[in-house]
Amino acid sequence: xxxxxxxxxxxxxxxxxxxxxxxxxxxxxxxxxxxxxxxxxxxxxxxxxxxxxxxxxxxxxxxxxxxxxxxxxxxxxxxxxxxxxxxxxxxxxxxxxxxxxxxxxxxxxxxxxxxxxxxxxxxxxxxxxxxxxxxxxxxxxxxxxxxxxxxxxxxxxxxxxxxxxxxxxxxxxxxxxxxxxxxxxxxxxxxxxxxxxxxxxxxxxxxxxxxxxxxxxxxxxxxxxxxxxxxxxxxxxxxxxxxxxxxxxxxxxxxxxxxxxxxxxxxxxxxxxxxxxxxxxxxxxxxxxxxxxxxxxxxxxxxxxxxxxxxxxxxxxxxxxxxxxxxxxx
Amino acid sequence: xxxxxxxxxxxxxxxxxxxxxxxxxxxxxxxxxxxxxxxxxxxxxxxxxxxxxxxxxxxxxxxxxxxxxxxxxxxxxxxxxxxxxxxxxxxxxxxxxxxxxxxxxxxxxxxxxxxxxxxxxxxxxxxxxxxxxxxxxxxxxxxxxxxxxxxxxxxxxxxxxxxxxxxxxxxxxxxxxxxxxxxxxxxxxxxxxxxxxxxxxxxxxxxxxxxxxxxxxxxxxxxxxxxxxxxxxxxxxxxxxxxxxxxxxxxxxxxxxxxxxxxxxxxxxxxxxxxxxxxxxxxxxxxxxxxxxxxxxxxxxxxxxxxxxxxxxxxxxxxxxxxxxxxxxx
Numbered sequence: 001x002x003x004x005x006x007x008x009x010x011x012x013x014x015x016x017x018x019x020x021x022x023x024x025x026x027x028x029x030x031x032x033x034x035x036x037x038x039x040x041x042x043x044x045x046x047x048x049x050x051x052x053x054x055x056x057x058x059x060x061x062x063x064x065x066x067x068x069x070x071x072x073x074x075x076x077x078x079x080x081x082x083x084x085x086x087x088x089x090x091x092x093x094x095x096x097x098x099x100x101x102x103x104x105x106x107x108x109x110x111x112x113x114x115x116x117x118x119x120x121x122x123x124x125x126x127x128x129x130x131x132x133x134x135x136x137x138x139x140x141x142x143x144x145x146x147x148x149x150x151x152x153x154x155x156x157x158x159x160x161x162x163x164x165x166x167x168x169x170x171x172x173x174x175x176x177x178x179x180x181x182x183x184x185x186x187x188x189x190x191x192x193x194x195x196x197x198x199x200x201x202x203x204x205x206x207x208x209x210x211x212x213x214x215x216x217x218x219x220x221x222x223x224x225x226x227x228x229x230x231x232x233x234x235x236x237x238x239x240x241x242x243x244x245x246x247x248x249x250x251x252x253x254x255x256x257x258x259x260x261x262x263x264x265x266x267x268x269x270x271x272x273x274x275x276x277x278x279x280x281x282x283x284x285x286x287x288x289x290x291x292x293x294x295x296x297x298x299x300x301x302x303x304x305x306x307x308x309x310x311x312x313x314x315x316x317x318x319x320x321x322x323x324x325x326x327x328x329x330x
Numbered sequence: 331x332x333x334x335x336x337x338x339x340x341x342x343x344x345x346x347x348x349x350x351x352x353x354x355x356x357x358x359x360x361x362x363x364x365x366x367x368x369x370x371x372x373x374x375x376x377x378x379x380x381x382x383x384x385x386x387x388x389x390x391x392x393x394x395x396x397x398x399x400x401x402x403x404x405x406x407x408x409x410x411x412x413x414x415x416x417x418x419x420x421x422x423x424x425x426x427x428x429x430x431x432x433x434x435x436x437x438x439x440x441x442x443x444x445x446x447x448x449x450x451x452x453x454x455x456x457x458x459x460x461x462x463x464x465x466x467x468x469x470x471x472x473x474x475x476x477x478x479x480x481x482x483x484x485x486x487x488x489x490x491x492x493x494x495x496x497x498x499x500x501x502x503x504x505x506x507x508x509x510x511x512x513x514x515x516x517x518x519x520x521x522x523x524x525x526x527x528x529x530x531x532x533x534x535x536x537x538x539x540x541x542x543x544x545x546x547x548x549x550x551x552x553x554x555x556x557x558x559x560x561x562x563x564x565x566x567x568x569x570x571x572x573x574x575x576x577x578x579x580x581x582x583x584x585x586x587x588x589x590x591x592x593x594x595x596x597x598x599x600x601x602x603x604x605x606x607x608x609x610x611x612x613x614x615x616x617x618x619x620x621x622x623x624x625x626x627x628x629x630x631x632x633x634x635x636x637x638x639x640x641x642x643x644x645x646x647x648x649x650x651x652x653x654x655x656x657x658x659x660x
Contacts, residue, residue: 017572059632121589143553144570145624148631151553178552184540187589191549195563197531198524200587200596202563205523206606207597210514213610217562219521222508223473223481225562228555229634230641232547233525233532240474242347257530259451259517264594266530267537276536280543284643294475300641301478302389304559307637311560311630313614 007032007065008174011084013077013105014091015042018118020049021146022088027054027071028147029175030063034072036080043073053147060148060176077101078108085110086171088140090118098122099130106131114168116140120192123185124157134159138168140179141189150178153189197264214313221312230300238281238290239297245290246281250274337362337395338504341414343407343435344421345372348448350379351476352418357384357401358477359505360393364402366410373403383477390478390506407431408438415440416501418470420448428452429460436461444498446470450522453515454487464489468498470509471519480508483519527594544643551642560630568611568620569627575620576611580604 010026012019015037023046026033035046054068074080081087087109091101098117105115115137117127128134138156143149152172156165165181172179182190202216211219227236234246241249250269257266267273285293340356342349345367353376356363365376384398404410411417417439421431428447435445445467447457458464468486473479482502486495495511502509512520532546541549557566564576571579580599587596597603615623 017570053628056628056632060635121586145628145631148628148635149553149556150635151549153549178548180545180548180552182541182545184538186538186540190535190541190546191553193535194528194531194546194549195554196586197594198528199563199567200594201524201527203587203599203603203607204597205520206610207603208514208516210516211512211520213564213607214614215510215512216520216524217564217614218508218510219481219483219524220558220562221560222510223479223521224525225555225558225560226479228550229559229638230551230555232550232555233529234543234547235643237529240347256451256526257533264527264530267533269533273533273537277533277543280536284544284547286643296641298383298386298475298478300638301475302386303637304634305390305478305480307633308559308630311626313565313616 007070008171009034009084009086011035011081011087013037013080013087013089013101014118015046015049016090016092017049017144018142018146019088019090020046020053021142021144022090022118023071024050024053024057024147025175025177026086027068028057028060028062028066030066031175032070032072034074034080034084036074036077046073047071053145057147077104081105081109081113083110085113086168087113087115088118089116093119093121095122095126098127102127102137103130106133106137109133109136112136114138114164114171116168118142120189121187123187124155124160125185126157128157128159131159135161136164138164139189140168140172141192142177143191150176151191152177152179153182153191154179155182155185155189157185201264217313226301226304226308227297229304231297234277234281235284235293238285239293241290243290245285246278250277337400338501339364339414339416341365341411341417343367343410343417343419343431345376345379346420346422347379347474348472348476349418349420350376350383351472351474352420352448353401354380354383354387354477355505355507356416357398358387358390358392358396360396361505362400362402364404364410364414366404366407376403377401383475387477407434411435411439411443413440415443416498417443417445418448419446423449423451425452425456428457432457432467433460436463436467439463439466442466444468444494444501446498448472450519451517453517454485454490455515456487458487458489465491466494468494469519470498470502471522472507473521480506481521482507482509483512483521484509485512485515485519487515531594547643556631556634556638557627559634561627564607564611565614565623568615569623571620573620575615576608580607 009032012022012035015035023033087105091097117139120141124139128137131137138160141153143151154168169179205211237249238246254269339362342352342365345365353363417435421427447469450471454469458467461467468490471483473481484498499509535541567579568575584599
């Protein structure tokens, strides 16, 4: 329980790239942050990383009282976690290491602390086994760069209390994030499964000699990537279906799921799955018509195109490397 | 051959959503555009569509002399295509229909015209079979909304001349697009295969009850989607690998390809594929260090976050629908 006049405090255990991202994010949100990492030279590397991230946090806007001076490094997990209301574990992605460190955190944490693991792949029920108080543990999986990308996936294990998820949701929201609560434990959670499917297909495309890595990247950034910053795959298809939205879309393009286009086998498009997808998309659209959503998307895309052109890859490295002399008037 | 004082001219055959997108794009690029479509009421629908797109074209910037008045609708393919230097076919995605229409276009087109099909799935060698002059035919596959998204995939068939690809590349570039030449004909080309892999995994996730359609969308837009507007999957992983880039990344995360995370089986990560991916990523990075690329990415993300927040889904429809009373001080 923290007194209302006290500053919020977070402990970051493991200060690699992900740990550094969490430190920058919580400092920017006005937290006292205590960090720890056993590796040789960890503190200096960590401080350099946080300093590099800081100008971007300043541009995004700092909470009142936020300061780099409120960062402390300590040598032991015990010292790092004892006062924190949120403890974020980011040690190497190995079950044995994580379970050992989490048991250590569990022993020294405040009774009312939330203990979160940044694991991208291991399920919370696996990780919380050695804790005496597993009810306050959950997975909170962020995305690189953690200090800028808002997504964090929250997943509870079999012993996690709903109250822990609720508290975590509040804390990450206060740190400017978009917590996504996932109801079912699966390896890779949700976002990494989606990314991994695209990544595997990308590797197949390179492996089969269809396109180079640069061409695959170009095929994403100049097309779907522009839409995905604002609209996910379901809403994108909802808009592609015209006034009838996803209902029309599934009718028209559902059969493409049978095509051997990708190496991934699609699920059977049962009536039940169809209804789930259609109702979900309509709910996602909210009270807005497809025409209104299209207008928003277009306004966004126009502004995004102006912005992104400055940051796209240098023309000499993509696209133009094939350029021959113009034969246009030939 | 066009005289230098003449306006460039394009013919659009089939004026559904994709055809309308092409019309708006070529009009904005200063072309005379002639459109045709056999469907009842096609002209009125087409004109409404182009008028809706036009304000966004104006915001993006019009070429000198670009005007909605330079759009003509005709009843026959013959009239539509006879003067055009580029003919873009966008009739329904059925091989028999497309082949018939393309043979008709081929009969009436100028000798030096480029004939392109917008097909998303059918290979050019299949489509060009009934043409007397298949050497001037290629697939030019755009992305919705065609008038805003710059990607267009160019694929030649077995009878396509390199000169045709080169001319098409010039034309689409002049229309503000990013043509991506794909060397190998495969169903779905490249971008749709990547999107389809993600889409199939998304359907599995919904089907398996792991997340709803809204949650899948959120898992994209608040995370990877923000990066993909500026950087594809290979360059993203190159940056995630620290100073050693993709080489370190494949060493560290290559084994994840063996995990049964997604329904898609990954290719074997052979030494040859590794080298292809590493060299490609290093080439894509160009002379810039990973640190420099990270700085660019961060600058972009900061600006993008400011922009995109205004356009993200309404909070009541995503994320907050689970929100309980705060239990933070409990």
